[in-house]
Amino acid sequence: MVEIFRVKLGEASRSEVFSQIEKIVKNKANFSPKWIATLNPEILLAAKKNLTFREILNSADWRINDGFGLQLWAFFKRKKIGERLTGVELAEFILEKAVKENCKMGFILNSEGFSRSEKLEEYLQKKGLQNYVIFANKKDFFLKKFSYPQNFLSCEFVLVGLGAPEQEFFIFRMVKKKNFSHLKLAVGIGGTFDFWTGEKKRAPYCWRRIGLEWLWRFFLQPNRFLRIWRATVVFLTKSLF
Template identity: 35%
Template sequence: MELLGVKIDNFSLIEVLQKIQGFLVDGGQHQIATVNPEFIVLAQKDREFREILNRADLNVADGFGIVLAARLTGKKIMRVAGVDLIENLRLRLGNNKIFLFGGENGAAEKAARDWPVVIGFSENPENAVELINGCQPDILLVALGAPKQEKWITQNLAKIPSVKVAIGVGGAFKFLSGQVRRAPRWLRRIGLEWAWRTIMEPSRIMKVWRSVIVFGWLVLKARAIAAKDAVG
């Protein structure tokens, strides 16, 4: 489906993992985006970012707001949270070599300690391509935040030929390293993980504003325009 000009793929977590398994053996290089409401908001004014998302091999719906917005248009889409995707990569695709790039405050290093197939990590963008090439990973997880991580992957993936799958993962390293505790499952089920994260990380308030208030307004505005066009 398309939401405010951005492509969203409707796959379950299991289907996404199957897609990734296929990407790893088909001989190509593939970019995956974990699209949340903030991505949609940023893409409205950042044409380059929007085009990158629409060219990505797979865009998963990472955010309850995406699910709700789809319902308003009469469509059903399955949520695949970025953290859940990475956790399942760790459990189900353990034979593939992984490199962690990005994050801050040592999150990538801490996450790597409990993940034996992680063969390298770096927070420094300046020499990242050289370090990644030296490790020859199959999967690259990039945690620079949107849209920086998606743009970095687009600009550099061809320079890292061993990488078959590159995924922008936002703040996932914070959870994998234990730096930030994830919301209880019941809060995730009712779509309030964003509120939990705001309490745990008050500095995220602008992200929440874009993801909840601005995104909600854009969706309702688009819905009203569509309804008016249908009548007139």
């Protein structure tokens, strides 16, 4: 098991992850809820300083490697890790399968973020999702009160877009709650909703294919420089040496 800052990295290929999710979607028998942590350099740097966060990440049923910095690290260290799979791609796959199987989905949204519930609802309806619940509130509300509407308890799949580490803390508590009896899978998907609602633009496929989505975002948002610096230079310096 390959680790960075004592956090276990994902080992599965994209096809293996998608295959496991498809099995979960089609599973109608009794099950225990699963959750996926999406790892990137910023999350790993935060986990380096926060033991509780690190333990929560390691408790995930699956971890996927979302971030070009992880692939660079593996290249320099000559380590084999799971393929890169972004939170956006993962969320889109889950949504597609949920629509096909008519599963109920829940969406946790940060009301102080860029995306609004109405825009997210428009996107979901365009995709053909009929059975869903959207719950938007401030990050502090979800962490301190851990409150949710009653109709959320019957959701089979939950996508949490609070950003790290808040979304991982929320999911960890949720999968431990016995009253989420229908829950099959929960995933922290960071800023995915911003792409779905059109608040932010994804990089063209050719940029994503070669791992330069971060550069595209920098062109659109130069104020992301410090985040990009941390996700590349700071991360690689601390993890390689």
